[in-house]
Amino acid sequence: MPFRPCLSLAFAALFTAGGCAAISDAPSVQIKGKTYAVEVADTDALRERGLMFRKDLAEDAGMLFVHRSEDMLAYWMKNTYIPLDILYFDARLRLVSAQLNVVPCGAQPRCPAYPSAAPAKYVLELNAGQAKAMGLAIGDTLTLHGIATEPAE
Numbered sequence: 421m422p423f424r425p426c427l428s429l430a431f432a433a434l435f436t437a438g439g440c441a442a443i444s445d446a447p448s449v450q451i452k453g454k455t456y457a458v459e460v461a462d463t464d465a466l467r468e469r470g471l472m473f474r475k476d477l478a479e480d481a482g483m484l485f486v487h488r489s490e491d492m493l494a495y496w497m498k499n500t501y502i503p504l505d506i507l508y509f510d511a512r513l514r515l516v517s518a519q520l521n522v523v524p525c526g527a528q529p530r531c532p533a534y535p536s537a538a539p540a541k542y543v544l545e546l547n548a549g550q551a552k553a554m555g556l557a558i559g560d561t562l563t564l565h566g567i568a569t570e571p572a573e
Contacts, residue, residue: 445566449484449544451515452554455565456546462486462571470545472499477547484564485543486571493543494535497525503548508540513562516540521548 447460457480461467467485471477487493490511497504501524508517517537525531536543544562 447484447567448565449482449567450563450565451544451560452556454480454550454554456480456482456544458482458484458544458567460484460486460567462568463573470495470500471502471504473501475501477502479547479550482544482546482550484567485545486568487541487543488571490539490541492536492538493540494533495519495543495545496531496533497522498531499527500524501526505546505548505551506534507544507546507551507556507562508536508538509542509544509562510539511541513542513564515556515558515560515562517558518551518556520551 447458449456449458457478459481461470461483462485467487470485471483493508495506503524504522506519506522507515508519510516517535517540519534522534542562
């Protein structure tokens, strides 16, 4: 009989740990040991809007775009007011291309496109300078936390 209280405590600890795990399931990514809270753009509408009209982005935050399949991608900065690093990852979550320190285009009628150099499935936008500060290199791997690997649509 002395084991029942221990089992009850063990189950309580498990349920408590499970509750904590649920809290930490907020979408985030990790690369080079640094974790970023991310908003996930996994529908056409969310990918189209991206970070438009934002005036700031927390240093430890970003936006992760999830596409249906690997493809040559190009992003632009229309109605975007934050300088960004645009990082392209393949289906295996390896960095395949980067556009660094991309300047905002704001409301200008024509904005340049910033293409990937290789097919990509995921695009991570971070504040400009983050990639250089981490020493990112082609082939570095992104880890997803609380994020589906397929688009919602």
